Amino acid sequence: MLIYVARRSAYMALIVLLSSIAIFYSLRFAPGDPTGVTLNPLTAHQAREAYRERLGLNRPIYDQYFTYIGRLVRGDVGTSLVNGSSNLELLKFYGRNSLILGLTALALSYVIAIPLGILAAVKRNKWPDQLAMGGAILGMGIPNFWLALILVYFFSLNLNLLPAAGCCSPNQLILPAVVLAAEGIAVTTRMVRSSMLEQLRQDYVRTLRAQGLPEWRVVGRHVLRNALIPVISLSGLRLGWLIGYALIVETIFRWPGAGFLLVDSVIRRDYPVAQFFSLVLVFFVVVANWLADISYGLANPVVRRA
């Protein structure tokens, strides 16, 4: 197991390294550079060149990359070109908001999806199952931005119950968290249901029932435990997707999180911020996948040897 963990870790480190190169190059590959955004359009050519010189934008990209990594290792994460604030400061504020939103959405999706999936499996083909599965199909079909707009229409514009956007009171957290959780709820409910059904067909369930164990104990103690293994091992992947969707949901609700900042900085060509926050998000995705791999390895010894 230890070798497996070590190998996965090395692999993940490699991914982060390669991603950092890809991110660095792709941003510099882009047409236009920070001078177009931060400097006055009337700035003289010489001044523009001097600015490029100062930022090191004239040097070869690999050279810039090594300088950047060197600084990163020494703890200098760079500052925003737009407002001069340090990335570390930005990370503290925006990262915290993202964490709040992401964890709420993640908790919400499992708290709703697991009981719902169990109910659907136990009441298979009866109305609770059909209702849950219909809802799940609908939940997978509605894009999050459209769901956001519908919820804002009803809860903010018509009923005046919840604010339509902004940060960071609990009131303002509800809508973005629900929207961010929606797809996860749908997917996880389906997953829990099919995993439960798979377990319910196993011989040990028949044996337990034959022994006269009450149904709630069969399901609650034995079936559920086994059924949740694939759900847990796929949670890392769900976390990655959640980070992706957060880019859109945070932007829609003007929730000042890391995703919102990344989208904003990409549009404004604020290289240091875009670079740093893409790396941060990539790092989180990689860690989530790493956790998924490790938990999968724990649950399934065959994988470790592969």
Add this chain to the structure above:
Amino acid sequence: MSTISQRRQDWERDVLAHAARPSRLHEAWQQLSSNKLALAGSVIVLLFCLVAAFGPLLAPSYATQVLEDARLPPLSPGHLLGTDDLGRDMLSRLVLGIRISIAVGLGTTAISLLVGTLAGMITGYYRGWVDTIVNGFVEMVWGFPLILIAVLMVGALGPGLLGVVLAVGLINWAGFARIIRGEVLVLREKEFVASARALGKGDTVIMVRHLLPNVIGPALVMGSYYVAVAIIVEAGLSFIGMGAQEPLPSLGKMVAEGRGYMLVDHWISTIPGVAIVLLVLGLNVLGDGLRDIFDPRLRER
């Protein structure tokens, strides 16, 4: 007296059996038509594809032309679905928006299916160092959130559909390659492959005639989900302004344009919003149906 008449009967039965044996396509169609879910899904998807293909014949005007100086509600004279915030014909824009969605969804999926199938077949069949490298790359990208990659691509290429398309292609071919490789790894050890090899069949023939028909099912199931994902990602990025740019009417962008008018003239957002939901629902339901057809083990659930 089991001579001539008996033989004739045998012969007739054989001929009849062969004549009556449905082709693979026919069989698939029968299963599809008996599966309500898949049927409903394919009808919806087909309808959208028809609109995408022949839409311009339906659309009364240019999608980008400003025709009225007001937002007209649906069923207004000359504008079946009304006009948008800039007075452009909603029906024409919807048709073009559906075209873009279908083109992005089907186009990226078709290409990534092709590349992914090829890569998965070759790596799974031959193994070796090519497999190590390609599969290493596949494992690296397939778990990545599409939207994050798309935003980075947009960062590199500037806002537009190209970044979205490249991101979807980059991630999704790996998904296809991954499942196909897994299937091929199992299949290549099976007896029918060994017997084909013993008969002197070449590697290409074995892959195309014997392995491909067995792996294409799961790939198609995945494909219908991937089309849906591509459409959602394109719409989402267009909604936040990173996808399709003015004057192109992507469905996501149309929903965004109506945002400010939700209370007064909600149809500007509602019409494209409902269109996306219908299309994605159709694709997902079709995927569920196809999964039931191709994986009989799951059907009894």
